[in-house]
Amino acid sequence: MSAASWIAVDWGLSNLRAWVIGADGDILDKRVSGQGVNTLARDAFEAALLDLIGDALPETGRMTILVCGNAGAREGWAEAPYRAVPSAPPGVAQATRALTLDPRLDIRILPGLKQMKPPDVMRGEETQIAGVFAARPNFDGVICLPGTHTKWAQVSAREVVSFRTFMTGEIFALLEKRSVLRHVVGDGWDDAAFAEAVGEGMSRPAPLASNLFSLRAEALLAGLAPDAARARLSGLLIGMELAGARAYWLGQPVLIVGEVGIAQAYRTALAAQGAMVETIDAEAVTLGGLVAARAGMKDAAP
Amino acid sequence: MSAASWIAVDWGLSNLRAWVIGADGDILDKRVSGQGVNTLARDAFEAALLDLIGDALPETGRMTILVCGNAGAREGWAEAPYRAVPSAPPGVAQATRALTLDPRLDIRILPGLKQMKPPDVMRGEETQIAGVFAARPNFDGVICLPGTHTKWAQVSAREVVSFRTFMTGEIFALLEKRSVLRHVVGDGWDDAAFAEAVGEGMSRPAPLASNLFSLRAEALLAGLAPDAARARLSGLLIGMELAGARAYWLGQPVLIVGEVGIAQAYRTALAAQGAMVETIDAEAVTLGGLVAARAGMKDAAP
Numbered sequence: 001m002s003a004a005s006w007i008a009v010d011w012g013l014s015n016l017r018a019w020v021i022g023a024d025g026d027i028l029d030k031r032v033s034g035q036g037v038n039t040l041a042r043d044a045f046e047a048a049l050l051d052l053i054g055d056a057l058p059e060t061g062r063m064t065i066l067v068c069g070n071a072g073a074r075e076g077w078a079e080a081p082y083r084a085v086p087s088a089p090p091g092v093a094q095a096t097r098a099l100t101l102d103p104r105l106d107i108r109i110l111p112g113l114k115q116m117k118p119p120d121v122m123r124g125e126e127t128q129i130a131g132v133f134a135a136r137p138n139f140d141g142v143i144c145l146p147g148t149h150t151k152w153a154q155v156s157a158r159e160v161v162s163f164r165t166f167m168t169g170e171i172f173a174l175l176e177k178r179s180v181l182r183h184v185v186g187d188g189w190d191d192a193a194f195a196e197a198v199g200e201g202m203s204r205p206a207p208l209a210s211n212l213f214s215l216r217a218e219a220l221l222a223g224l225a226p227d228a229a230r231a232r233l234s235g236l237l238i239g240m241e242l243a244g245a246r247a248y249w250l251g252q253p254v255l256i257v258g259e260v261g262i263a264q265a266y267r268t269a270l271a272a273q274g275a276m277v278e279t280i281d282a283e284a285v286t287l288g289g290l291v292a293a294r295a296g297m298k299d300a301a302p
Numbered sequence: 303m304s305a306a307s308w309i310a311v312d313w314g315l316s317n318l319r320a321w322v323i324g325a326d327g328d329i330l331d332k333r334v335s336g337q338g339v340n341t342l343a344r345d346a347f348e349a350a351l352l353d354l355i356g357d358a359l360p361e362t363g364r365m366t367i368l369v370c371g372n373a374g375a376r377e378g379w380a381e382a383p384y385r386a387v388p389s390a391p392p393g394v395a396q397a398t399r400a401l402t403l404d405p406r407l408d409i410r411i412l413p414g415l416k417q418m419k420p421p422d423v424m425r426g427e428e429t430q431i432a433g434v435f436a437a438r439p440n441f442d443g444v445i446c447l448p449g450t451h452t453k454w455a456q457v458s459a460r461e462v463v464s465f466r467t468f469m470t471g472e473i474f475a476l477l478e479k480r481s482v483l484r485h486v487v488g489d490g491w492d493d494a495a496f497a498e499a500v501g502e503g504m505s506r507p508a509p510l511a512s513n514l515f516s517l518r519a520e521a522l523l524a525g526l527a528p529d530a531a532r533a534r535l536s537g538l539l540i541g542m543e544l545a546g547a548r549a550y551w552l553g554q555p556v557l558i559v560g561e562v563g564i565a566q567a568y569r570t571a572l573a574a575q576g577a578m579v580e581t582i583d584a585e586a587v588t589l590g591g592l593v594a595a596r597a598g599m600k601d602a603a604p
């Protein structure tokens with residue numbers, strides 16, 4: 001096994017992920033912890049990182065730790081101010097350094113992107129977009145990154161031109177777990193119910209709040225199945241989002257970057273609208289984006 | 303003070319309210335407890351009621367306790383099956399009796415209303431509607447009952463013809479207290495921000511989930527004031543509801559039944575659309591509805 005050369009880190013709100021990279025660019029190790037930004041005070045980041053990758057550091061000398069995600073937020077480890085779009089995904093030259101007690105750590109935190117009108121921000125997704133550019137250098141179109149806060153980014157010539165964030169995933173989770181609908185929503189899925197609800201949400205978004213309550217009423221009055229209720233809840237929300245994001249995906253090639261389940265749901269919904277849609281592995285483009293962001297360093301490996 | 307004749311009870315999910323009524327119809331006392339249906343197992347209802355009104359019962363003999371609200375739900379004290387619309391608000395003849403250990407209690411629980419298409423249910427609001435009919439015998443039009451689950455009811459000739467429930471209040475509370483927006487939303491209000499957001503939510507409901515995230519982004523990027531953020535959150539959701547409920551209020555006289563703050567917000571939003579809108583006191587119509595529902599009893603006071 002070759003010696004570690006640098007460490008790539010994706011530090012999101014819920015999780016901390018690290019890849020230990022060898023001198024010839026091979027992945028020596030991959031590690032995950034639950035010490036996301038949401039769980040950490042500012043002075044706890046260094047210890048959380050050392051917990052996860054301390055044993056991969058050299059005995060002497062410094063090692064570059066290149067970080068994307070919410071670690072660069074104002075309430076994170078060290079603020080990496082947003083870059084305004086249109087912009088290429090930021091590289092290491094735009095990164096913020098964090099001070100550390102351990103002299104072996106050379107921390108570089110990548111900025112996110114901001115848009116003033118309409119107001120919007122992203123942190124972490126810009127690095128996934130850099131990974132898409134690395135994997136698909138000629139891709140122009142729209143990148144959709146579904147998740148808690150789904151992003152739609154218009155990209156051209158390896159720049160992010162504009163983007164919009166939809167809180168669809170967070171709203172789904174709140175309704176599923178904390179609203180009156182928790183009594184009627186199961187753990188499973190129903191493809192037909194999802195597809196029908198996407199169509200309903202797209203064509204008639206305004207009655208959303210009543211269509212949601214109807215899930216509860218139909219369960220009480222007509223025994224709506226819990227799996228169908230969950231798929232319809234998701235479909236109504238994603239359908240409304242597709243109607244709201246229509247300017248992004250209509251007539252554009254769309255590349256979906258996300259976890260398998262949610263990426264598949266978006267792909268199904270978009271394909272039903274005749275959109276030109278592909279998916280690409282989220283973890284691969286995250287790491288690819290960090291590798292691409294580091295390529296600007298003077299001592300970067302080939 | 304005259305002796306208690308019967309007791310009117312509004313037993314909702316969060317609260318238990320009771321009015322002790324004298325032989326000549328005067329209100330002898332009013333009491334409230336936090337022992338709502340959500341907090342009680344089935345065998346705890348009697349004790350909760352006795353805690354609140356036990357000292358108003360006669361030493362011997364039975365007293366009618368007429369109850370509206372979720373105490374009649376399947377998971378309540380005793381199920382009072384829904385009546386299907388079109389229907390007049392149910393009266394005591396349709397009530398369900400609950401068995402009690404204390405022989406002085408004569409419990410009658412009023413049913414709610416159901417609608418099969420689109421599926422919908424109400425429990426408690428039908429009694430408020432009965433109170434509207436008592437106060438305004440000739441009212442035909444739409445009754446809007448804003449709250450956690452806002453109801454819009456089309457009424458004619460003292461019957462509920464159809465109705466729709468919007469989960470707007472519950473969605474607002476989840477977003478305000480439990481979503482990423484909790485970081486940017488204050489406790490106050492901003493009339494101009496509310497009015498503008500109602501217009502935005504009505505005219506363009508589909509981008510709701512992105513307009514919501516923009517509150518977070520605008521707070522980060524441009525210092526959006528917390529009071530304005532809260533008013534816009536409310537306005538976007540109520541605006542979307544008004545678009546979805548347009549068939550109810552357009553060209554119809556609208557009577558709003560609700561707590562002062564939320565009733566005023568709906569009134570402002572509807573009036574800006576040129577709707578013919580009035581408000582009526584929620585507590586008065588709740589009690590008025592219970593009085594009207596009891597009027598069918600053989601021994602009812604005049």
